[in-house]
Amino acid sequence: MSELLLFPLGQYLGAVHPGQGLPVRHHQVRIGSDVHPLDDGSELDVWALAHGHPAVVGLRPATRGLLEALAAEVGLRSAERVVDQLLDRGLLVQVEPGSAAAETFARGHRWYSLLTGLGESSPSRAGIGLLGAPPVRDLPAAVFEYWTWAHLFPDLHSAAAGLAEMAAGTPGEPAVATDADEVLQDLLGSLHELLCVNGGFLDVAGAAR
Amino acid sequence: MSAPAEPDDDVQRVLPLGHSLGVRDDGTRFEVRLGPLLHRLDAPRFAVWALCSGLPDAVGPWTAADVLARALDAGVADAAQALDRLRADGLVATAAPVGPTAHELARRVRLMPQLLGLGNSAEAPHSWSMGFPDRPVVALDATLYDLVCTAHLDSSLWRACESSSAVARRSGVPDPVATDPEQLLAALLRAIHPLLSSGAVRLDTWQVQP
Numbered sequence: 404m405s406e407l408l409l410f411p412l413g414q415y416l417g418a419v420h421p422g423q424g425l426p427v428r429h430h431q432v433r434i435g436s437d438v439h440p441l442d443d444g445s446e447l448d449v450w451a452l453a454h455g456h457p458a459v460v461g462l463r464p465a466t467r468g469l470l471e472a473l474a475a476e477v478g479l480r481s482a483e484r485v486v487d488q489l490l491d492r493g494l495l496v497q498v499e500p501g502s503a504a505a506e507t508f509a510r511g512h513r514w515y516s517l518l519t520g521l522g523e524s525s526p527s528r529a530g531i532g533l534l535g536a537p538p539v540r541d542l543p544a545a546v547f548e549y550w551t552w553a554h555l556f557p558d559l560h561s562a563a564a565g566l567a568e569m570a571a572g573t574p575g576e577p578a579v580a581t582d583a584d585e586v587l588q589d590l591l592g593s594l595h596e597l598l599c600v601n602g603g604f605l606d607v608a609g610a611a612r
Numbered sequence: 613m614s615a616p617a618e619p620d621d622d623v624q625r626v627l628p629l630g631h632s633l634g635v636r637d638d639g640t641r642f643e644v645r646l647g648p649l650l651h652r653l654d655a656p657r658f659a660v661w662a663l664c665s666g667l668p669d670a671v672g673p674w675t676a677a678d679v680l681a682r683a684l685d686a687g688v689a690d691a692a693q694a695l696d697r698l699r700a701d702g703l704v705a706t707a708a709p710v711g712p713t714a715h716e717l718a719r720r721v722r723l724m725p726q727l728l729g730l731g732n733s734a735e736a737p738h739s740w741s742m743g744f745p746d747r748p749v750v751a752l753d754a755t756l757y758d759l760v761c762t763a764h765l766d767s768s769l770w771r772a773c774e775s776s777s778a779v780a781r782r783s784g785v786p787d788p789v790a791t792d793p794e795q796l797l798a799a800l801l802r803a804i805h806p807l808l809s810s811g812a813v814r815l816d817t818w819q820v821q822p
Contacts, residue, residue, distance in 0.1 A: 425734055
């Protein structure tokens with residue numbers, strides 16, 4: 404059994420200052436057609452931490468336990484309570500890759516990629532970022548493929564199936580597995596590689612207008 | 613309602629379509645994905661495609677002539693030929709902010725954000741930025757910010773303009789640029805090159821239908 408991974412849901416739409424010289428009223432996160440306010444303190448901090456820290460992602464699974472440990476390190480109090488609240492509000496979700504619940508999650512959620520591809524940094528890795536600047540993240544080849552293609556599909560489940568099908572039709576040794584279940588498990592296990600540098604975001608499926 | 617014309621509104625802007633995936637094969641090939649199709653470009657064609665996004669120091673409408681002049685300055689070989697081929701492959705389009713070319717473009721492309729919306733600030737509440745959490749990259753007014761940050765939810769740029777203007781009308785926004793989709797489209801096309809050249813947005817086509 405693999406561990407429960409903790410994901411942030413939604414597209415960050417930024418801080419809202421109601422007028423000149425006034426403090427931030429709240430931050431906005433869009434999920435589907437709903438815009439959720441997050442307070443400028445622990446709610447935003449916890450939701451942001453759930454994207455993963457670039458220095459830690461890939462070394463340790465992005466679990467609730469890791470988030471709470473990181474929160475304690477940066478002096479963020481009451482992280483446990485805030486995580487509970489954000490889970491209740493649908494701004495965070497826990498998923499166990501490979502489980503039946505993960506498949507349900509994958510059918511109900513989709514991926515959008517942000518940033519630009521900078522291409523190969525070595526035969527097995529490729530960068531994303533902004534053209535003309537150093538990469539913000541150097542990705543394993545499979546994760547770069549997920550970043551390239553997964554956002555074209557209406558949900559994560561069909562993205563995994565499509566990526567596996569593409570890999571099966573790729574000559575040589577493809578970066579992505581050819582079994583859709585295996586791809587889905589790896590995709591879910593890899594998303595923090597992208598989330599930690601805002602290389603994309605998770606959204607509910609079916610919200611496109 | 614037709615959009616009030618501004619000077620240069622009849623000038624055809626040159627626009628890159630697709631998502632850069634970067635360099636492959638030891639720097640000899642570059643990949644651009646447009647919709648579900650992967651295009652492999654040689655260095656001159658990729659340089660010309662990238663130049664179609666505009667340059668930070670550019671003033672006024674960004675046209676095919678500007679692209680060719682900058683390509684010549686940069687020593688790009690056969691830039692005119694590269695631009696023709698990019699057009700033929702659907703990786704470059706032209707449109708003026710007002711009129712039939714704007715409509716034709718807006719109905720066949722999608723506008724996709726590529727950076728986070730960061731919101732506004734206490735110092736400049738009317739300026740909304742996109743970028744990284746600690747590094748704003750580009751600033752927009754509230755009307756274009758609302759359009760750009762959610763345009764990917766619509767199946768075309770035109771539908772995004774319709775959706776965004778409908779929201780503004782329901783919210784009682786008094787600015788006709790925000791509430792009239794034609795004026796909103798014109799405002800976007802006048803302002804799009806800094807958004808493209810900074811990497812804040814791209815123009816793309818359709819997603820995969822399973």
